[in-house]
Amino acid sequence: MRKVAESTVRRLSLYLRFLEEFAARGVATVSSGELASRGGTTSAQVRKDLSFFGSFGKRGMGYAVPEMVAQLREILGLARRWRVALLGAGKIGSALIEHRGFRERGFDIVAVFDQDPRKIGTAWNGLTVQDEAGLEAALRRAPVEIAILAVPSDAAQGLADRLTGLGIAAILNVAPVQLVVPPHVEVRTVSLAMELEGLSFALTNR
Amino acid sequence: MRKVAESTVRRLSLYLRFLEEFAARGVATVSSGELASRGGTTSAQVRKDLSFFGSFGKRGMGYAVPEMVAQLREILGLARRWRVALLGAGKIGSALIEHRGFRERGFDIVAVFDQDPRKIGTAWNGLTVQDEAGLEAALRRAPVEIAILAVPSDAAQGLADRLTGLGIAAILNVAPVQLVVPPHVEVRTVSLAMELEGLSFALTNR
């Protein structure tokens, strides 16, 4: 089952959201075409995406919504919970932790770190902000699989190195820098600024 | 010059950042290889990316840093300023507007809208939060090129439709939904939740 494109996985996330909506409205089955029109792709793309993982549909019928939801959750690794550490208790971090959507989808933020003495020790949605200096000790005591890096750009790589040393499995980087990490660490970078530049380019060149 | 891949543009944004760092440190020239190692690509990729827009380097020498910075700014459409409206004065929107990085890169948030009566009229970094109901009037009086949609998922499509009606050129969508818009409207969607799911998949399947 190896060798699934990142673009495919992104679409699977979208399909899951649509299917959950359909499920909430009590829809029993859905066709690849319906899924496609909601997600801005084609029916062939939907079927190809799913075909990497098995065959879930009934010819002439489409896909059974609740079953498909369960399958996609399984495929995406959302049938379990993930422990997440948040690094950086600034505005962005703050917006993240209070966003209940993460918890609903299986991601539990179990620790928050910052380097600012004024923030250390303060309460945060049931958590206490810990000193970044104690990162190693804290994460060895209570390991996490994923870290969200919401710190200034110039601090990101240093923290990524420390996380790598701790054996972190994945990093979600919210800074407009390219992190250098060993190949066994999964990294996704999300940068509003870079997306805005993409829009700027698109608007300029046409 | 048409037909540049989105992945290419994203890398150009990265190159620009590295080049700005090099410029700040007074480095005069840089080779495709140096640029590549900082950005996680290959030297051939760097050269190919740039080749879409002309030839900027000197064989045997590399690229002149300050000139290259100016060129990339031009290419990305950052040699001008863009007017941006922020829709949604919640936590995420709040984090965004106070993030000075946008202004530094040429994106001026000139209006903020929300639908919550408790927020309307309050001051926000020199701006006053306006009633979402008055979106059309306000944006006709003072148009913007780009809108950042930082509202709950279920409100996103409705606002996208209203923005489209106003002739908006581009939308940066910060909600985990796929927006349906006419082809002349550029959309980029950024969803932390979906990236986390990508990490979940990667960790599960290996």
Place this chain on the structure above:
DNA sequence: GTTTGTGAAACGATTCACAGCT
């Protein structure tokens, strides 16, 4: 008749490799 699942074809992006400048 409808819709899936999937090889094959088409398309697009990346990597290779080398000629041509400096």
Place this chain on the structure above:
DNA sequence: AGCTGTGAATCGTTTCACAAAC
């Protein structure tokens, strides 16, 4: 000698199109 610029080759993704299942 070093490094760019770029066609050609390779690799990966998307689209096509149709046989098989319901």
